Amino acid sequence: MPSPSKTLPALLFLLTLHLALSLSSDSPSAYEILEGFGFPKGILPEGVTSYQLDDDGGFQVLLSCDCELRVEASGYLLKYGKKITGKVKSGQLKELNGVSVKVVMIWFGINEVVRKGTDLYFYVGPLSASFPSSNFEESPKCDCGSRCSIDMVSDS
Known part of the structure; x- marks a missing residue:
């Protein structure tokens, strides 16, 4: 029978290994969660x-920085805050905060996104614009460097 002085370190090692593996379990990414609700990442x-x-579907997403980018297919300029909140259910994002679109020279908050078939409808109050969901297959890249911060301030 092995002595307690030899089995205890082995037992502690196995316990630590088990905890490390269980803590590093692959939880889905925010992008995978979106896809699970019927939205392109x-x-x-x-x-x-x-x-x-x-x-209850309430969510909060944190980005590494404020992000401003142009959607190539539409030409619209979008602004994502560091913190995005809302409620999600299948095919619907409601009560959105933290995402804005620039129309002419004014920023408007996008408060809802609805998927209908293969199109996405983006709502700014009672107004909406629709785009094929295929336009959003890839996540756009944001530059969080000083250029991004300067652009954000000068466009406000």
């Missing part, structure tokens, strides 16, 4: 640092 830019999804 590209409606969210690269750079998600963390997210929280509540049982």
Whole structure:
């Protein structure tokens, strides 16, 4: 029978290994969660640092920086804040905060996104614009360097 002085370190090693493996389990990314609700991952830019999804569909997504980018297919300029919140259910993002679109020279908050068939409808109050979901297959990249910060300030 092995002595306790030899089995205890082995037991502690196995316990530590088990805990490390269970803590590093592959939880889905924010992009995978979006896809699970019927949205293409590209409606969210690269750079998600963390997210929280509540049982009632309430969510919070944190980006590494404020992000401003132009959607090539539409020409619209979008602004994502560091913190994006709302409620999600299949095919619907509601009560959105933290995402804006520039129309003419004014920024408007996008408060809802709805998927209908292969199109996405983006709502700014009662107004909406639709685009094929295929336009959002890839997550756009944001530059979080000083250029991004300067652009954000000068466009405000």
